[in-house]
Amino acid sequence: MSPQASDTEPSVSETLEFDYVIVGAGSAGCVLANRLSADGKHSVLLLEAGPKDTNLWIHVPLGYGRLFKAKSVNWMYLTEPEAELNGRSVFQPRGKVLGGSSSINGLLYVRGQHADYDRWRQRGNQGWGFDDVLPYFKKAEDQQRGADDFHGAGGPLPVSDLGHPDPLSAAFIAAAVETGLPLNRDFNGTSQEGAGFFQTTTRYGRRASTAVAYLRPARHRGNLRIETSAPAERIAFDGRRAQAVVYRQGGVLRTARARREILISGGAFNSPQLLQLSGIGPADLLRRHGIDVVLDAPGVGHDLQDHLQVRVVMRCSQRITLNDIVNSPFRKVLTGVRYAAFRSGPLTIAAGTSGAFFKTDPRLSTPDIQVHFLPFSTDKMGEKLHAFSGFSASVCQLRPESRGSLRIRSADPAAAPEIRINYLSTEVDRTANVEGLKILRKILQAPALRPYVVEEVDPGAKVVSDEALLNYCRARGSTIYHPTSTCRMGNDPLAVVDQRLRLRGIEGLRVVDASVMPDLVSGNTNAPVIMIAEKASDMILGDAR
Ligand SMILES: Cc1cc2nc3c(=O)[nH]c(=O)nc-3n(C[C@H](O)[C@H](O)[C@H](O)COP(=O)(O)OP(=O)(O)OC[C@H]3O[C@@H](n4cnc5c(N)ncnc54)[C@H](O)[C@@H]3O)c2cc1C
8 A cells, every 4th residue: 555664674772863753654744754855865764653554444535434443543542531521531533554644534625714824923923824834735735626826736635526426415505505604615715604515635536645645655765764563652862952762663662863853743642642751741740650851841731622523413304315325235335336446426425525614603703613514424423324314514613712631641651641622611612512503503404405304313303492502512522533732832831842843942853743733723634734744844954954
């Protein structure tokens, strides 16, 4: 499938040496590995905790449903009991495989709003305003519709239109327009507001993870070495200079020294975990676990943010949903054959077919809610689809105020960290979710969808008052898989990295992944992480000159 790991195992005593050592071959790490090794001048080691991406379901778009609970490629984290979600722990899948979460995600290509990046700049992060980051979105992109003011063509990352526009998803858009939302052909163009079809990171009906888009073309370079099933356990320091990465492979501890820099791209949960295990984090926490403090950095693991999603399930009057296909052995086989022969049909469906962005309060300048529409329904993602004909749409508040934390539980690198998101812990967040549900319901009741609707199954007609809707959010709300900001970029005392993503107070160490976002963007997070890694590559190579 994609990149080959090296066949030559180093001996136990061997210490490898490279210009750059990258920890984590996820959305960000694969971009870095490609860009930093491209001119052949630098040697690069890419370490990935998980295996190669040989699981066939990775490459079939709808296969993400099979990967939610696939232990072989997924860290499968759980949050602590969430106080505002009736004490429920929320399941948090994360890719543990070449491509990282881009190998198991929902494939939607949404960058967020221009204002997100301008806000980053306003918070003092020079060089991260929308005009600054747009060239990097374009550089990454191979847009099926061609290049324009907002899009690039010819980049490594294919961005494609939906291969399988079904009548329900189109009816959702028409219904949203009937309620007064504008039709939007491009959520990544001039304005995000409105309803339309999503674009996906796919090509010819196959997933384009960063392992496929960035690593596969680079894998034969003599100056790039890729090691899989090789979790980094800690970073070794000489004073305050990061020197080497200690990792475990085949039961053996190995050391890789970095002549220039170590780049941590383990994602929003694992990057702060690795820093804390290495002695960079809140000093009291580290001491409690017997870890020598290299740098007291209280911001490491602070400010964890995530998007909550609350789903509405509808019973459909026609047997045209994915539920009907999955529940019919004959139609299931037909769908498989269609995909195998033409790479088309329902197996090309991503985590949303159509969607909408709207404001719950007209005084807002940009949308605060994203809706993902899907022509199927289930109680929980990754579990069986309903036996009845059904479809669903979820509300996702785009800029939550709630903040959580990530802290190690022990000095054992194999122990899962303690994850607290604190969903719905502010009034603004609770109100946005309730108001978002009310607006989504209006769309689902609009004329264009009427021919397809029997009834609302969840939350159901009896759930009407604000209080009842909030209770539904508490009982059923779940993640939409966008944790960020645990090693936040900024200038304040809790900021972990500076605007060049260098770890404050440490030499030779950068963090490059979703954890550096100053705050969560108003959309899906894969495209923004790839942009961050494209920009980081330029900065790293610039600093090497
Ligand atoms: C189920 C799911 C659905 C999603 N759907 C979408 C979507 O439709 N659209 C969208 O834009 N975004 C989506 N996302 C979010 C998006 O995929 C992530 O935000 C993005 O991939 C994060 O990139 P990253 O580089 O920060 O981390 P990751 O891509 O998670 O990469 C981190 C990598 O580091 C490795 N690693 C971690 N620790 C170590 C260690 N100690 N040693 C070695 N390797 C290590 C991991 O195994 C992993 O491969 C989804 C995510 C999930 C999980």
